[in-house]
Amino acid sequence: MLRRAIIPVEKINGPILLITGDDDQMWPSSTFGDMISTRLSALDFNYNFQHLRYNNAGHVIMDSFLPTTVFSYGPYIMGGSAQGNAIASRDSWPKVINFLRHALQN
Secondary structure (H helix, E strand, O other): OHHHHOOOHHHOOOOEEEEEEOOOOOOOHHHHHHHHHHHHHHOOOOOOEEEEEEOOEOOOOOOOOOOOOOOEEOOEEOOEOHHHHHHHHHHHHHHHHHHHHHHHHO
């Protein structure tokens, strides 16, 4: 069953940035991110890829200037703590900008 759900990320023609929270309540994004990273490494992916993984962060890691106290949207539980989500958002935002700048230069 899992094999049918795998996205062929090795066919992507460009850099890949994954940002995941270990307390994601929507799906196991950190585990999936690790699987993607392992797969790209094993296949000698031609582009830069990076996986930013955050403890105590949930599904919603956003821009560093947005509130991090929202733990659900409608019936969906997102996970993470306010502090964990804030740390992930604050830490990841400049890394996203840097990743994109580097990607545009290559």
